Amino acid sequence: MVPHTHWDREWYKPYPAFRMQLVELLDILLPTLAEDDSYAHFQLDGQMAVVDDYLEIRPERRDQLKELTRAGKLTMGPWYTLPDEFLVSGETLVRNIQLGLRKADAFGGAMEIGYLPDMFGHVAQMPQILAGFGFADAVVWRGVPAAIAAPAFDWEAPDGTTVRAEYLADGYSNGARLPDHGKDLVDQVEAFRAAQGPLVGDPVLWMNGTDHQLPQPWLGRVVAEAAEASDAYAFEVTSLAAHLAAAPRTGLPRWQGELRSGARTNLLMGVASCRVDVKQAAARAERSLERTAEPLAACWLTPDHWPGTFFDVAWRDVIRNAAHDSICGCSADEVNDAVLHRYAESTRIAESITERALVRALAASRQAAIAVNPTARERAFTATTVVSGDVAPPHSQPLSYRPARRRVATVSRTEAVAVVLRAAVEDAKASSASLAAADDGSGDWIATVVTDRAPKQIDANALRTQLEELAANDPGGRVHVELLRPAASMEVMFRSAPVPGFGWRGLAPADPGQHTVRAEGQGLTNGLVTVMPDQTTGTFSIDGIEGFGRLLDDGDVGDTYNWNPPANDHLVERPHDVDVMVTEAGPVRGRIEIVRTYRWPTHGANDHRVGNADVAVTTVVDLHAGEDLVRVTISFDNVVTDHRLRVHLPLPEPTDHSVAECAYGTVRRGLTAEGGPTEAPLATFPSRRFVSAGGLLAVHEGLTEYELVDLDGEGDDARAHQMAITVIRSIGILSQGPMTMRAVPAGPPTLTPDAQMPGRHEVSLALHLGGRDPYAVADDAFTAIETVRIPGRGGLGDPEVHHQALRVDGAEVTALRRTDEGRLELRVVNPTDESSTLTVSDRTGELMDLRGRPTGEGFDGALTLGPWKIATIVL
Structure with missing residues (x-):
C-alpha cells in the first residue's frame, strides 16, 4: 500500500484555490507522519512544485519536511511538475526533472523513479531520458497497448535504452477508497485481482490516493485489521521505491517506442488541439528560450555576464505551464489566462536576454549591422532593415519609404516645456535637441529635435532647465518647435548570404541569382517552387499538385479532452465567395492573398448544428527568393462555436504512415489508432514542430494535431491521400460524459466559454515538397536569424566579414x-x-x-x- 495524493496545481479550479486545499492536506499529513508509526510513508505525487507552493504559505515547516524526507517517511520529486510529454519540447522535459531534482536535494533527495501517473500518453524517448538521470524504473498508466498483458514490461527507447515500466492497469487510484473496516479492504483487493487478472502483480500494488485526496488517518488501523482478517495477504504500508526494489525484473514483455493506446483507459487525444493559443504560446516561449536566447547568450555574453537567474525564472514558468492540465488546455478559463501570462513573461525575459547578447555581438563585430545565427547549421535567410536614402540597394525589395521631413509648430514658451521635452525625451527616434534664439530680431526662439534613430545624445535635465528659464522670463513668448528628419530612409527586404552556425555575418543583400521571385500568370515562382492559386476554390497548387489550403469545418459537441461530432453534422468546405490577389511580386518576396467567405453554422444543438454566420478567412501565401518552402498564414475572426476547423493538404504520393517530431526525435505512425471500450480509436496524433507524409513536410507553430485522411483500400493496403491539420477546435465545457467518442467523463462539467476560442486567430505553417532535413526546414521557417544594427549608420554591414563562435x-x-x-x-x-x-x-x-x-x-x-x-x- 502506497499512500499518496495526485495533485493538479491548477485544473477545474485555479492554482490559488487548489493551494488552499494543498495547505490543508499537508497541515494534516505532517503531524500524522510524525506521530503515527503505522502511517509509515506518504508519496507527494512525484513533483516538487507542491513543496514550493506549500512552503510559500508555511515557511516554518521546511525543517519538518526535511526530517520526514530524510527519515524515509515522505517522498517527493523527481519532477517539478507532472508534464504532458507530447506538447512540450524534449528540453522542457529535461529541465523539468533537473529543477525537481535540484529542489529535492535540499530535503534529502528525490524519489529515484520516473513517475508518470497521469500523462496522456508517453513519448518514445522517455526511457532514454529517464535512464539519463539514472532511473531504472518508470511507472505508467495511460497509453499502454493491449499487447502488454502483464503488470510490468521492459520499455525500450528507439536507441535501445530500456527501463522497467510498472503498469498501473487501473490507474493511480485503485486503493483510493479506503474502507472503515479491514475485512472490506481484503474484499477490495480480491475484487481488484479478479477484475484485472494477469495485469496484477505479486505483491499487489495498492495506490492509496487520488486527485487532491487528503490523508486518511485511519489507514494504520484498517491495515492491521485486514492483516488479521486474511490468511492470504500480508499488508504493508510502504514506498513505491520499496515495492519496485522487490518486483520481478526478468521475463517481462517488451515494448519499443511511444505509448499512445486507448485499449484500457482513455488517452484523451483531443487535448492536442484544445486552446490553440496555449500551444502557440508554448512553441514561441520554448523557441525563444532554448533555440534563441540561451545559445546567443552562451556565444556572445561572457561567463560573468551569464544571466542564469533570469533564465531560471523564465524556465520555471515554462515548466509550471508544462503540467499536463495546463499545457493541454483541459482546465478552467481562469487557468488558461494564467498559463498564457506565464508564457508571455518567460518569452519577454528570453527576448530581453537576446537583445543584450545581440548588442554584445554587434560591438565585437565592429560592423554597422550584422545578422546573428542562433542555430548550429549555416543558413541564408530573408532579412528586413532600414537603410538611408531614397534608392533601394541592389538585390533588395522596398517595403516602405520615409522621406526627409521638416515640421514646424509654434507654441508659447510655457507650452514649449512640455512639447519639446515630449518630442526630445519620450520619442525613441530622437537623437539630439537644441535651443537657440532666432536671428531675425523677433525675440522668438527655435527648438530643434532631430529624429534620425541615431544614438540619443540629449541631456534631458539641462534641456528642461533652459526651457523653464525661457518660460519664466516671458511666458507668452513664442517658440518655433522644429522636428527634423534630415535624410530619407526606407525599409527594404533582401536575401542574405549564409550566416555561419552560432556566428554572425555583416548584414547586406546577396544576389539570389536565378532564384528571385517573379509573377507567373496569376501565381508566383522562384525557380525552386511554383505556387498557383485557384480562383474558384481559393486553394493553391505547389509545383502542379492542386488542393493545398482546403478548409473543412465540422461540428464539435465534445469537450476539452475529445473531439465529438454531432450525430447529424453539417460539414462546410466550399466558400460562397473567393477573392484572390497577388499583393507582392518579388523579387525577394512574393505574396498571394486569398480571402474566402464561408457560411458556417453558429452553434451546436444536441445532435446537429444550427444557425449560420458568414466568416471571412484570409490565407496569405508567401514565397521567398532562394527558398524551397511555401509559407502559409491563415487568419479569421471566430464568431461561431462548437466546431473544428482543419486545413487539408494533398500528399504528393499516397502513403500508409506519417513521421512526426516528438521529444528528441521523430516517430513513425500508421493510419489507425488503438481504442478501447471507453474511447474511440481516433487517429489524430500530435506533432511537436513538424510532420511529414507522402513527400509532404508541414512545419508549424503550435498546430500540434494532425491526421492522415482521404483513405482508400482497407487494412494493410490502406493509403492516405491528404493530411489534415487542426487550425482551431471550439468547445464550451471542460468535460462531459457519455458521448460518442468517449463513454465516461474525464473531469467535472465546468463550463469553459473561452475554450470556444472567440475572437481573432492567426496560425502559421510552412510546406516543403522533397526530402530536405525537416529540422533544417523547421529552423528556416520559424527560428529567426536575428539582425542588429547601429542606428543612423546606414543599416548595412560588410558581408565579407563574418565570425563563428x-x-x-x-x-x-x-x-x-x-x-x-x-x-x-x-x-x-x-x-x-x-x-x-x-x-x-x-x-x-x-x-x-x-x-x-x-x-x-x-x-x-x-x-x-x-x-x-x-x-x-x-x-
Whole structure:
C-alpha cells in the first residue's frame, strides 16, 4: 500500500484555490507522519512544485519536511511538475526533472523513479531520458497497448535504452477508497485481482490516493485489521521505491517506442488541439528560450555576464505551464489566462536576454549591422532593415519609404516645456535637441529635435532647465518647435548570404541569382517552387499538385479532452465567395492573398448544428527568393462555436504512415489508432514542430494535431491521400460524459466559454515538397536569424566579414548554455536511424549524464552517436 495524493496545481479550479486545499492536506499529513508509526510513508505525487507552493504559505515547516524526507517517511520529486510529454519540447522535459531534482536535494533527495501517473500518453524517448538521470524504473498508466498483458514490461527507447515500466492497469487510484473496516479492504483487493487478472502483480500494488485526496488517518488501523482478517495477504504500508526494489525484473514483455493506446483507459487525444493559443504560446516561449536566447547568450555574453537567474525564472514558468492540465488546455478559463501570462513573461525575459547578447555581438563585430545565427547549421535567410536614402540597394525589395521631413509648430514658451521635452525625451527616434534664439530680431526662439534613430545624445535635465528659464522670463513668448528628419530612409527586404552556425555575418543583400521571385500568370515562382492559386476554390497548387489550403469545418459537441461530432453534422468546405490577389511580386518576396467567405453554422444543438454566420478567412501565401518552402498564414475572426476547423493538404504520393517530431526525435505512425471500450480509436496524433507524409513536410507553430485522411483500400493496403491539420477546435465545457467518442467523463462539467476560442486567430505553417532535413526546414521557417544594427549608420554591414563562435556538425543541437561554473554545455541528439559523428571544432571536454554528473568519458572533439542517441557534453 502506497499512500499518496495526485495533485493538479491548477485544473477545474485555479492554482490559488487548489493551494488552499494543498495547505490543508499537508497541515494534516505532517503531524500524522510524525506521530503515527503505522502511517509509515506518504508519496507527494512525484513533483516538487507542491513543496514550493506549500512552503510559500508555511515557511516554518521546511525543517519538518526535511526530517520526514530524510527519515524515509515522505517522498517527493523527481519532477517539478507532472508534464504532458507530447506538447512540450524534449528540453522542457529535461529541465523539468533537473529543477525537481535540484529542489529535492535540499530535503534529502528525490524519489529515484520516473513517475508518470497521469500523462496522456508517453513519448518514445522517455526511457532514454529517464535512464539519463539514472532511473531504472518508470511507472505508467495511460497509453499502454493491449499487447502488454502483464503488470510490468521492459520499455525500450528507439536507441535501445530500456527501463522497467510498472503498469498501473487501473490507474493511480485503485486503493483510493479506503474502507472503515479491514475485512472490506481484503474484499477490495480480491475484487481488484479478479477484475484485472494477469495485469496484477505479486505483491499487489495498492495506490492509496487520488486527485487532491487528503490523508486518511485511519489507514494504520484498517491495515492491521485486514492483516488479521486474511490468511492470504500480508499488508504493508510502504514506498513505491520499496515495492519496485522487490518486483520481478526478468521475463517481462517488451515494448519499443511511444505509448499512445486507448485499449484500457482513455488517452484523451483531443487535448492536442484544445486552446490553440496555449500551444502557440508554448512553441514561441520554448523557441525563444532554448533555440534563441540561451545559445546567443552562451556565444556572445561572457561567463560573468551569464544571466542564469533570469533564465531560471523564465524556465520555471515554462515548466509550471508544462503540467499536463495546463499545457493541454483541459482546465478552467481562469487557468488558461494564467498559463498564457506565464508564457508571455518567460518569452519577454528570453527576448530581453537576446537583445543584450545581440548588442554584445554587434560591438565585437565592429560592423554597422550584422545578422546573428542562433542555430548550429549555416543558413541564408530573408532579412528586413532600414537603410538611408531614397534608392533601394541592389538585390533588395522596398517595403516602405520615409522621406526627409521638416515640421514646424509654434507654441508659447510655457507650452514649449512640455512639447519639446515630449518630442526630445519620450520619442525613441530622437537623437539630439537644441535651443537657440532666432536671428531675425523677433525675440522668438527655435527648438530643434532631430529624429534620425541615431544614438540619443540629449541631456534631458539641462534641456528642461533652459526651457523653464525661457518660460519664466516671458511666458507668452513664442517658440518655433522644429522636428527634423534630415535624410530619407526606407525599409527594404533582401536575401542574405549564409550566416555561419552560432556566428554572425555583416548584414547586406546577396544576389539570389536565378532564384528571385517573379509573377507567373496569376501565381508566383522562384525557380525552386511554383505556387498557383485557384480562383474558384481559393486553394493553391505547389509545383502542379492542386488542393493545398482546403478548409473543412465540422461540428464539435465534445469537450476539452475529445473531439465529438454531432450525430447529424453539417460539414462546410466550399466558400460562397473567393477573392484572390497577388499583393507582392518579388523579387525577394512574393505574396498571394486569398480571402474566402464561408457560411458556417453558429452553434451546436444536441445532435446537429444550427444557425449560420458568414466568416471571412484570409490565407496569405508567401514565397521567398532562394527558398524551397511555401509559407502559409491563415487568419479569421471566430464568431461561431462548437466546431473544428482543419486545413487539408494533398500528399504528393499516397502513403500508409506519417513521421512526426516528438521529444528528441521523430516517430513513425500508421493510419489507425488503438481504442478501447471507453474511447474511440481516433487517429489524430500530435506533432511537436513538424510532420511529414507522402513527400509532404508541414512545419508549424503550435498546430500540434494532425491526421492522415482521404483513405482508400482497407487494412494493410490502406493509403492516405491528404493530411489534415487542426487550425482551431471550439468547445464550451471542460468535460462531459457519455458521448460518442468517449463513454465516461474525464473531469467535472465546468463550463469553459473561452475554450470556444472567440475572437481573432492567426496560425502559421510552412510546406516543403522533397526530402530536405525537416529540422533544417523547421529552423528556416520559424527560428529567426536575428539582425542588429547601429542606428543612423546606414543599416548595412560588410558581408565579407563574418565570425563563428562555435562549430558543431553531425547532430541536432537541442541546447547550448553555460553551466553554473561558466563552462559551455552542449546537448545533441542524432534523430536518425543511422550512426553519425558529432564534431565540435577546436574544443574538448567531457560527457555528462542529464543530472550533470560526469560519465567518465572524455570528449576530444568528435563522438560517434548511435541512432536516436542523446548526448550532453561540457566543453
